[in-house]
Amino acid sequence: MKSASGTTRKSIQKISPIDVYKLLPKTNCGECKEANCMAFATRLVNGELFLSGCPPLFTEKYARAREALEELMEPPVRAVTFGTGKNAVTIGGKYVLWRHEFTYHNPTAVAIDVHDQMTPDELVQRVGSIAQFTYNYIGRTLNVNAVAIRSVTKDPAAFAAAVRSVAGATDLPLILCTLDPAVMKAGLEKARDSRPLIYAANGDNWSAMADLALEAGAPLVVSAPGDPALLRSLVRTLLDCGVNDLVLDPGTFAGAGLPETISTFTDIRSQACRQFDELFGFPLLGLPLAVWTGDEISEDVLKWKEAVLASMLMSRYADILIMHSLDGWVLLPQLIWRFNLYTDPRKPVSVEAGVKPFGRPDKNSPVLVTTNYALTYFTVESDIKAANLDCYLIVADTGGLSVESAVAGRIFTAESIATALKDYSIAGLVDHTTLIIPGLAARLSGETEEATGWKILVGPKDSSGIPQFLREHWRTEH
Ligand code: SF4
Numbered sequence: 001m002k003s004a005s006g007t008t009r010k011s012i013q014k015i016s017p018i019d020v021y022k023l024l025p026k027t028n029c030g031e032c033k034e035a036n037c038m039a040f041a042t043r044l045v046n047g048e049l050f051l052s053g054c055p056p057l058f059t060e061k062y063a064r065a066r067e068a069l070e071e072l073m074e075p076p077v078r079a080v081t082f083g084t085g086k087n088a089v090t091i092g093g094k095y096v097l098w099r100h101e102f103t104y105h106n107p108t109a110v111a112i113d114v115h116d117q118m119t120p121d122e123l124v125q126r127v128g129s130i131a132q133f134t135y136n137y138i139g140r141t142l143n144v145n146a147v148a149i150r151s152v153t154k155d156p157a158a159f160a161a162a163v164r165s166v167a168g169a170t171d172l173p174l175i176l177c178t179l180d181p182a183v184m185k186a187g188l189e190k191a192r193d194s195r196p197l198i199y200a201a202n203g204d205n206w207s208a209m210a211d212l213a214l215e216a217g218a219p220l221v222v223s224a225p226g227d228p229a230l231l232r233s234l235v236r237t238l239l240d241c242g243v244n245d246l247v248l249d250p251g252t253f254a255g256a257g258l259p260e261t262i263s264t265f266t267d268i269r270s271q272a273c274r275q276f277d278e279l280f281g282f283p284l285l286g287l288p289l290a291v292w293t294g295d296e297i298s299e300d301v302l303k304w305k306e307a308v309l310a311s312m313l314m315s316r317y318a319d320i321l322i323m324h325s326l327d328g329w330v331l332l333p334q335l336i337w338r339f340n341l342y343t344d345p346r347k348p349v350s351v352e353a354g355v356k357p358f359g360r361p362d363k364n365s366p367v368l369v370t371t372n373y374a375l376t377y378f379t380v381e382s383d384i385k386a387a388n389l390d391c392y393l394i395v396a397d398t399g400g401l402s403v404e405s406a407v408a409g410r411i412f413t414a415e416s417i418a419t420a421l422k423d424y425s426i427a428g429l430v431d432h433t434t435l436i437i438p439g440l441a442a443r444l445s446g447e448t449e450e451a452t453g454w455k456i457l458v459g460p461k462d463s464s465g466i467p468q469f470l471r472e473h474w475r476t477e478h
Pocket of ligand 1: 024025026027029030031032033034035036037041053054055057087303381455
């Protein structure tokens with residue numbers, strides 16, 4: 001497949017650092033904080049840096065090289081941003097079909113719906129609940145990203161009032177949902193300058209919706225439920241009209257049409273990433289709230305159906321979801337699944353290495369050591385905090401590997417523990433020389449005593465046993 005300029009497009013895995021290096025200024029000026037241009041090129045190809053990290057590229061002198069680089073590095077699925085300021089959401093920007101091929105960028109945005117039959121008080125209350133929905137998961141804050149305002153009344157004035165209420169109550173990005181251009185126009189007037197996502201243009205209203213999107217400078221969803229050929233045709237037409245920021249809604253069918261839904265999402269993303277199909281190279285929108293339009297009457301059944309559908313769509317390439325349920329048991333699995341799906345598989349999730357004091361440690365307090373794998377660290381932290389222990393915890397840099405893996409890989413060793421003791425000046429923190437190592441690193445105890453000169457106690461294999469371990473061993477053995 002050729003790019004717009006006629007060059008043959010390459011998948012990200014086939015772009016070498018040399019391809020990029022050739023187009024960089026090659027001055028090794030260091031403004032990017034990398035050792036040289038080649039180091040920058042390598043990290044750019046790895047997806048760890050962006051072109052914007054090289055300021056000289058954005059000068060007149062390198063304008064042509066920058067354009068060539070932008071084309072070379074352009075993801076097959078375009079990135080689309082809606083909202084403004086710190087809460088703006090970017091969706092899409094995907095390079096690959098499978099996460100193990102590279103990594104996924106721009107986690108699936110989750111929006112929760114409100115509608116224009118709600119009173120202003122109800123709107124403000126629900127929007128407050130949406131904004132406050134946060135969860136701390138291994139040190140990361142998980143939350144929802146946007147509010148979708150649906151026109152149920154089909155009345156422009158009612159929709160405008162609802163948009164005004166929501167916009168006044170939150171700075172989360174908005175999605176305005178109506179197929180009626182007159183209603184959309186009224187809503188957009190109350191969301192000026194906030195770059196909402198417009199839902200949606202279809203086979204009947206595309207011309208008027210295109211005008212509204214251009215006028216508002218806002219991205220537009222293209223909707224053709226169950227008809228990929230129409231979707232493709234609408235995308236071509238809207239691009240010809242100058243609307244370039246598009247999001248695709250191929251249709252979400254919650255009942256018997258579910259297999260077709262998943263298959264269509266997969267086909268579209270596959271064509272974008274494998275064949276560089278530019279008409280399908282846009283973010284995908286899924287509507288788990290479609291379950292609420294069925295004839296199921298049990299709310300709990302509807303909620304679990306919505307939860308399952310959301311997970312399926314997120315797994316099969318949805319870049320944004322509009323949901324209805326705000327219950328923790330429905331939303332949290334989605335947010336945790338999203339976190340894991342969008343974690344770079346090449347990099348274990350880690351925390352900063354160092355020494356962490358807990359409670360009010362003094363010169364006689366215990367010193368424990370663990371690794372900087374995030375899940376390990378936060379589990380140990382949680383167990384120490386739950387027991388109100390006063391202690392020091394050395395977090396050794398194992399590149400984000402767990403204790404067992406780091407011991408097996410000879411990364412968590414007697415020498416690395418000795419280095420951590422020295423680097424973090426532990427001898428200056430306490431008046432004793434006793435160190436508690438994790439039970440899973442028991443085999444390091446002898447060599448660690450030799451390498452450090454400290455007495456080594458082998459702690460429990462599971463950090464939940466730390467409080468009891470300290471009760472039984474600390475006062476008597478150190
Ligand atoms: S800022 Fe650009 S030109 Fe300077 S070293 Fe980095 S990549 Fe090279």
